[in-house]
Amino acid sequence: MALKKKPVTGMKDILPKESRIRDYVIALAKETYGSFGFSSIETPCVEHIENLCSKQGGENEKLIFKILKRGEKLSLEGVENENDLADSGLRYDLTLPLSRYYSNNAASLPSPFKALQMGNVFRADRPQKGRFRQFMQCDIDILGDASYMAEVELITATSTLLGKVGFKDFKVRINDRRFLKAMAAYCGFDEEQYDLAFIILDKMDKIGPDGVKAELVSAGFGEEAAAKYLDLFEKTSSDVEGIEYLKGVLGDNLEAGAADNLQTIIRLAGQTKSVPFEIAFDPTLVRGMSYYTGTIFEIEMAEFGSSVAGGGRYDEMIGRFTGTPTPAVGFSIGFERIITILLDKDYEVPGTTDNIVFLLEKGLPENRVADAMKEAAQLRADGTRVLVVQANKNKKFQKEQLMAAGYTNFKDFYKEELKK
Amino acid sequence: MALKKKPVTGMKDILPKESRIRDYVIALAKETYGSFGFSSIETPCVEHIENLCSKQGGENEKLIFKILKRGEKLSLEGVENENDLADSGLRYDLTLPLSRYYSNNAASLPSPFKALQMGNVFRADRPQKGRFRQFMQCDIDILGDASYMAEVELITATSTLLGKVGFKDFKVRINDRRFLKAMAAYCGFDEEQYDLAFIILDKMDKIGPDGVKAELVSAGFGEEAAAKYLDLFEKTSSDVEGIEYLKGVLGDNLEAGAADNLQTIIRLAGQTKSVPFEIAFDPTLVRGMSYYTGTIFEIEMAEFGSSVAGGGRYDEMIGRFTGTPTPAVGFSIGFERIITILLDKDYEVPGTTDNIVFLLEKGLPENRVADAMKEAAQLRADGTRVLVVQANKNKKFQKEQLMAAGYTNFKDFYKEELKK
Numbered sequence: 001m002a003l004k005k006k007p008v009t010g011m012k013d014i015l016p017k018e019s020r021i022r023d024y025v026i027a028l029a030k031e032t033y034g035s036f037g038f039s040s041i042e043t044p045c046v047e048h049i050e051n052l053c054s055k056q057g058g059e060n061e062k063l064i065f066k067i068l069k070r071g072e073k074l075s076l077e078g079v080e081n082e083n084d085l086a087d088s089g090l091r092y093d094l095t096l097p098l099s100r101y102y103s104n105n106a107a108s109l110p111s112p113f114k115a116l117q118m119g120n121v122f123r124a125d126r127p128q129k130g131r132f133r134q135f136m137q138c139d140i141d142i143l144g145d146a147s148y149m150a151e152v153e154l155i156t157a158t159s160t161l162l163g164k165v166g167f168k169d170f171k172v173r174i175n176d177r178r179f180l181k182a183m184a185a186y187c188g189f190d191e192e193q194y195d196l197a198f199i200i201l202d203k204m205d206k207i208g209p210d211g212v213k214a215e216l217v218s219a220g221f222g223e224e225a226a227a228k229y230l231d232l233f234e235k236t237s238s239d240v241e242g243i244e245y246l247k248g249v250l251g252d253n254l255e256a257g258a259a260d261n262l263q264t265i266i267r268l269a270g271q272t273k274s275v276p277f278e279i280a281f282d283p284t285l286v287r288g289m290s291y292y293t294g295t296i297f298e299i300e301m302a303e304f305g306s307s308v309a310g311g312g313r314y315d316e317m318i319g320r321f322t323g324t325p326t327p328a329v330g331f332s333i334g335f336e337r338i339i340t341i342l343l344d345k346d347y348e349v350p351g352t353t354d355n356i357v358f359l360l361e362k363g364l365p366e367n368r369v370a371d372a373m374k375e376a377a378q379l380r381a382d383g384t385r386v387l388v389v390q391a392n393k394n395k396k397f398q399k400e401q402l403m404a405a406g407y408t409n410f411k412d413f414y415k416e417e418l419k420k
Numbered sequence: 421m422a423l424k425k426k427p428v429t430g431m432k433d434i435l436p437k438e439s440r441i442r443d444y445v446i447a448l449a450k451e452t453y454g455s456f457g458f459s460s461i462e463t464p465c466v467e468h469i470e471n472l473c474s475k476q477g478g479e480n481e482k483l484i485f486k487i488l489k490r491g492e493k494l495s496l497e498g499v500e501n502e503n504d505l506a507d508s509g510l511r512y513d514l515t516l517p518l519s520r521y522y523s524n525n526a527a528s529l530p531s532p533f534k535a536l537q538m539g540n541v542f543r544a545d546r547p548q549k550g551r552f553r554q555f556m557q558c559d560i561d562i563l564g565d566a567s568y569m570a571e572v573e574l575i576t577a578t579s580t581l582l583g584k585v586g587f588k589d590f591k592v593r594i595n596d597r598r599f600l601k602a603m604a605a606y607c608g609f610d611e612e613q614y615d616l617a618f619i620i621l622d623k624m625d626k627i628g629p630d631g632v633k634a635e636l637v638s639a640g641f642g643e644e645a646a647a648k649y650l651d652l653f654e655k656t657s658s659d660v661e662g663i664e665y666l667k668g669v670l671g672d673n674l675e676a677g678a679a680d681n682l683q684t685i686i687r688l689a690g691q692t693k694s695v696p697f698e699i700a701f702d703p704t705l706v707r708g709m710s711y712y713t714g715t716i717f718e719i720e721m722a723e724f725g726s727s728v729a730g731g732g733r734y735d736e737m738i739g740r741f742t743g744t745p746t747p748a749v750g751f752s753i754g755f756e757r758i759i760t761i762l763l764d765k766d767y768e769v770p771g772t773t774d775n776i777v778f779l780l781e782k783g784l785p786e787n788r789v790a791d792a793m794k795e796a797a798q799l800r801a802d803g804t805r806v807l808v809v810q811a812n813k814n815k816k817f818q819k820e821q822l823m824a825a826g827y828t829n830f831k832d833f834y835k836e837e838l839k840k
Contacts, residue, residue, distance in 0.1 A: 003468075003470070003471050003474055003519075003523075003741050004471055005520060005524040005741060006524060007463070008464060008468055008507075008508050011464035012464065013464075013524060013525055014462035015461065015528060015529075016459035016460065016461060019459065019461055019462060023450055023460055030443055034805060035773070035800040035804070035805050037777075037807030037808070037809075039436035039439065039440075040439035040440065040443055041434060041435065041439055042434035042439055042442075043433055043434075044427050044428060044431035044432070044554045045465060045510075045540060045542075046431060046485070046542070046553075046554065047427075047428065048423075048424045050423070050424055051423050051424055054423055065466070065488075065490075066487065066488040066490075067485050067487055067488070067510075068485075068486040068488055068502060068505060068506055070486075074502060076499050076500075076502070080496075081496070082488060082496070085488060087428075088428050090465075090466075090487075099423075100423065100425060100427075101433050103425045104425045104426060104433060105433055105435060109435075109436075109825075110821035110825045111818065112809050112810070114807070124490050134465060134466065145810055147810050149780065149789065149810055153793075153808060267786065267790075268786065268789060272793040272796075272797055274797050274800075321425060353454075353455070357457075360569065362567070366684055366687065366688065369569065370687075370691045370692060373572065373688065373691070373692040374691065376692075377576070377692055377694050380455040380580075380694075381694065384455070385454060386456070386457065387456070387457025387534070388456075388569065388573060389457075390532070392531060398530070401530035401531065402530050404528075404530070405459065405529075405530045
């Protein structure tokens with residue numbers, strides 16, 4: 001039977017050019033986060049089906065690649081639904097495995113624990129351009145630190161990494177779920193209607209304040225309440241003064257300390273940054289995942305439209321595994337997004353070593369092959385990338401291919417008799 | 421429902437200490453093979469079930485983690501066997517995906533193509549100490565080069581890597597499947613009995629020549645033929661002279677050119693090596709996979725008993741995908757074996773940067789936190805790993821944990837009032 005040449009639907013083969021960029025960014029992330037004291041950790045790609053389906057994953061739980069039970073555990077009789085057939089699945093994010101990892105290994109980990117994860121996740125999403133069913137996520141998390149220092153370190157480290165990759169003019173938008181709730185409460189929204197309000201608020205970028213107001217009203221929110229809500233955003237500046245203003249207006253609707261905490265984060269991140277970026281308070285920032293409990297943030301770059309990283313504080317999720325409340329805050333970097341941007345701009349990995357191809361004519365005597373290989377060994381020891389290959393019949397085409405693969409220098413080794 | 425804390429059966433969480441060693445060896449492999457002109461490539465972890473079950477994978481095909489079909493494609497009615505339920509599975513090696521990759525992308529790849537793959541593979545093996553159901557493989561392959569140069573480059577590059585990791589006194593054992601066949605033919609074995617003879621021969625290390633002879637006889641090989649067979653091994657030295665001797669004895673049983681080819685590889689690998697190692701002709705080396713067609717080799721280290729890398733030439737496998745015969749030779753490095761050895765000997769990753777922990781007392785004023793963070797940024801820019809954390813109540817225990825995590829320097833930041 002003929003074998004299938006294409007990868008499975010929605011997944012992709014990574015060619016050398018892209019691999020080079022990926023390897024470089026991975027190494028840069030490990031180095032940068034390492035300098036901030038983040039430890040690399042790894043969890044299996046395969047996770048218990050019970051954990052994957054525990055309602056922490058939101059919509060992603062609909063996209064699980066489930067793995068068939070094996071051997072005696074697989075019975076094809078009396079199967080009522082697919083979960084009778086599966087005992088595990090591929091992870092759809094790195095947050096759930098991190099929670100499991102921490103609960104399994106907390107005794108051998110320092111507290112607070114700063115973790116860096118770079119690994120593949122899998123989602124049986126509808127295939128579409130630029131979105132794949134296997135993709136790499138890069139997550140950094142600080143577990144066991146309830147203070148604003150965790151947020152500041154995450155933002156500083158991530159902006160340092162983006163700067164090293166060569167990005168400029170990025171902007172950190174920051175908010176706190178507690179502001180979202182306090183503003184909704186202040187305007188008299190029903191608590192059960194908060195999530196609906198936030199979903200509509202999340203469209204502010206696209207439909208503007210008038211659009212948001214109109215949608216709120218048509219969703220059943222009172223005209224007056226909606227007007228009061230929009231007025232709050234109108235009057236709030238995107239800096240620490242904006243937070244101060246809201247603190248005064250919202251009064252007891254806002255949890256004590258939330259405003260000071262967010263102001264401190266903004267001030268400190270602004271003072272300790274190692275590359276230039278703007279940090280702005282954005283009370284319209286929502287972020288979808290229901291597990292966030294406090295600060296939420298995103299990094300966006302004007303030239304690319306959408307965000308390249310996002311995260312927030314999720315102080316309750318780990319406790320569900322461990323039984324012990326554990327504060328946690330994390331950042332997920334859009335690794336694939338960054339790679340796509342770099343590929344699109346024909347990014348050259350810096351510090352690529354000198355290179356040369358030794359093209360050895362077929363039938364070159366053994367002693368001359370040995371000489372070529374010894375010369376290659378010497379050059380490699382000095383830091384040059386040396387490819388030693390036999391010359392093909394169509395050497396011109398071969399050289400073209402090698403130039404496309406990034407080689408710029410060639411040395412031909414001919415049989416003695418041809419040299420005369 | 422309580423969540424499951426342990427990883428799925430047979431898979432493991434990787435703790436920071438091991439991650440550090442893994443990251444280092446991965447980076448070293450990418451750098452070393454890169455200097456030999458190998459390009460990193462990547463294939464999805466998920467592969468078509470038809471490809472995985474195409475009989476190229478031998479025993480590994482019994483160990484596939486199969487993935488359930490999804491949505492409308494999954495029908496629970498009239499299911500007769502598990503393959504009705506699965507459309508894909510997790511790859512059990514990197515060789516089959518490489519073949520598919522090459523057939524899918526050959527037009528955009530140079531010829532010959534030198535590939536480096538480092539990726540996880542999955543086998544639903546019986547769990548046992550030191551063997552896991554998800555593990556990393558490191559494969560290097562040269563596709564499109566029929567000459568001995570490919571073997572020499574693989575051996576030279578791999579020994580260079582092992583030397584960089586710090587291994588000494590390793591030995592390359594080399595043979596050619598064509599010698600195995602010629603020796604069996606010379607002794608008059610039935611061609612259908614070759615594989616059986618090789619399985620017995622493979623035990624030479626453990627049961628010695630007498631044991632091999634006894635097993636051959638009891639398996640039905642003639643007493644005289646078995647004696648003739650063992651006598652050949654007895655008389656063959658483990659160097660190029662040994663090959664010369666066999667070439668003379670085996671005559672037409674041996675494919676023309678096979679002896680010269682193997683001698684050239686041994687001579688060249690010996691001349692061009694960048695670290696000291698022994699290379700020996702070993703006519704008893706068998707290696708299991710049926711897809712090998714020519715040279716086969718292994719690297720072993722006396723102090724660790726078993727081999728840490730092995731491979732060979734498989735000139736027919738790629739052609740089964742592409743329809744075009746494509747010579748190929750590859751080496752698979754026992755990545756997990758190497759990591760286990762390094763962990764067992766408390767390996768210290770070289771060049772680990774200077775480090776310090778800033779322990780900030782709870783309630784430290786914001787301006788002093790800012791000072792600490794700025795100081796940290798400066799140290800990081802100079803190459804020091806700086807962990808900034810809030811001090812726990814039990815600071816002694818916290819420091820012990822951090823020392824276990826590799827930190828050696830600490831700086832305490834106290835609130836002003838305590839300094840008096």
